[in-house]
Amino acid sequence: MTISSARPAAPAAATERRGDGRTAALFLAPALFGYLAFLLWPTLRGIYLSFTEFSLLGAARWTGLDNYRRMIGDPVFWDSLGVTVQYVVINIGVQTAVALLIAVLMHRLTRSTFLRGVVLAPYLVSNVVAGIVWLWILDTRLGIGNEVLEWLGVGRIPFLADADWAIPTIALINVWRHVGYTALLIFAGLQSLPQSVYEAGRMDGASEGRLFRSVTVPLLRPVLALVLIITMIGSFQVFDTISVTTRDGGPAGATNVLQFYIYDLAFGRLQFGYASALSVALMLLLAVITLVQYRLMRAGRSDLD
Incomplete structure (x- = not known):
C-alpha cells in the first residue's frame, strides 16, 4: 500500500514542472522577441552591411573589406x-x-x-x-x-x-x-x-x-x-x-x-x-x-x- 500510494506523486511533479516551464516561457517571450528583433538582428544585419556598399537606393553590393580599408585611411x-x-x-x-x-x-x-x-x-x-x-x-x-x-x-x-x-x-x-x-x-x-x-x-x-x-x-x-x-x-x-x-x-x-x-x-x-x-x-x-x-x-x- 505504501509503494502504490507514492507512485502517482512523480507524474504530478513532472506536470507541475512542465506547467512552470510554459509559464516562464510565456513571460520571457516578449523580452526574447525584443532582443531578437531590436538587438540581435540589427547587429547581424549591420555586420553584413559593413562588407557592402549600400545607400537605400538599390540593393546592397558586396565589396568585402573595402569599407575597412577606407576607414584606416580616413x-x-x-x-x-x-x-x-x-x-x-x-x-x-x-x-x-x-x-x-x-x-x-x-x-x-x-x-x-x-x-x-x-x-x-x-x-x-x-x-x-x-x-x-x-x-x-x-x-x-x-x-x-x-x-x-x-x-x-x-x-x-x-x-x-x-x-x-x-x-x-x-x-x-x-x-x-x-x-x-x-x-x-x-x-x-x-x-x-x-x-x-x-x-x-x-x-x-x-x-x-x-x-x-x-x-x-x-x-x-x-x-x-x-x-x-x-x-x-x-x-x-x-x-x-x-x-x-x-x-x-x-x-x-x-x-x-x-x-x-x-x-x-x-x-x-x-x-x-x-x-x-x-x-x-x-x-x-x-x-x-x-x-x-x-x-x-x-x-x-x-x-x-
Whole structure:
C-alpha cells in the first residue's frame, strides 16, 4: 500500500514542472522577441552591411573589406575617434571622482532617502532636455551662466561656440546628468562593506584618509570596475547632447565624435555600408576596452573573498 500510494506523486511533479516551464516561457517571450528583433538582428544585419556598399537606393553590393580599408585611411574617422577619446577621458575622470565623493559623504554623513532622490534627480531628465537647458544657460549673449560670469568680472565665455571649450563643456553637462546614478551605484557598494574592517583599522590608529585608500577603494574594486565599464560604454556612444548643443559637430569639427560621424554618414550621405563598418569597429573597440578593464581591475574577484 505504501509503494502504490507514492507512485502517482512523480507524474504530478513532472506536470507541475512542465506547467512552470510554459509559464516562464510565456513571460520571457516578449523580452526574447525584443532582443531578437531590436538587438540581435540589427547587429547581424549591420555586420553584413559593413562588407557592402549600400545607400537605400538599390540593393546592397558586396565589396568585402573595402569599407575597412577606407576607414584606416580616413582622416575624419581618426579625428572623430580622437575627439571621442578626449570626451571620454574628461567625462569618466570627473564623473567617477565626483560620484565617489558624493557616495562616501552620503554613506558617512547621512542616508536620507530624500537626499538620494535629489542626487538622482538630474538622471531622470533626458539628455535632449538637459542639453537644451544648458544651451540656454551657457548662451554667450543671453545665458544666465554668462551673465553671472560677467557680474563676477570673469567675462563671457563661448562655452559651446569655441573649439577649446566645446568638448569639456559637453562632458561636464553629461557629468551633471549621470553623476547621481553613478554615486548611487557606488553608495550601494559601500553599504555592502563590513564595518568590522573599519573598526579594526581605527583600533590600529588609521586615519580616515588611510582607511579610504587602504580599505574602501580596494574592497570597492568590483563595484568601481562595473561603474567604469558602464560609463565607458555610455561615453563612447554620446550623440544626443552634441546634436542638441552644437547641431553639426562644430565648431570646426571640435565636437564631431564618432557616433555623430556615423550618423552623418548613414543619414546625411546615405553611405550605410561605410557607416556600418565604423559601427562594427566601435563595437569591437568597446569589447576590447571592456575586457582589458575587467582583467586589469580584477572585477570578478573581491578582496573580501
